[in-house]
Amino acid sequence: MSRTSTARRRVRRGPGVALVTAAAAGLLTACSLSYEEAQCSDGEYPVLAVNNSGSQCLKNGEEPPEGFARYPEGKVPQHVGDKWDEYWMTHTLDENGKIVPLP
Structure with a gap:
């Protein structure tokens, strides 16, 4: 395998890894937001x-x-x-x- 094909493969993986990482970070952030259920309704x-x-x-x-x-x-x-x-x-x-x- 030549250096050029190895470099291309790394470049191709880079955006995929970045997208997966960004998606995981987004999910973790969304999961860390908590919903607080009020004891009673308004009024x-x-x-x-x-x-x-x-x-x-x-x-x-x-x-x-x-x-x-x-x-x-x-x-x-x-x-x-x-x-x-x-x-x-x-x-x-x-x-x-x-x-x-x-x-």
């Missing part, structure tokens, strides 16, 4: 079950029903899996509004 807010691990969403302006309470200020989960969502999986409020660990 709603989350409430926590008292002495329980449950929660629900209420329309803005509605008061929590019996057995539910508003999350303490500054400790309201905004997205599924965020810091406060994880925290409230192991904690709750008692009937006096005190934060207690779940049994």
Whole structure:
């Protein structure tokens, strides 16, 4: 094989490798972008079950029903899996509004 044919083959592979590399980088970038699922829909807010691990969403302006309470200020989960969502999986409020660990 002559030097010329080897050089041509390298040139031909170069763009293919570059395209594959660019495509892989694009896929990795797209996969690294995360989608954060909101705790509640627009116009709603989350409430926590008292002495329980449950929660629900209420329309803005509605008061929590019996057995539910508003999350303490500054400790309201905004997205599924965020810091406060994880925290409230192991904690709750008692009937006096005190934060207690779940049994």
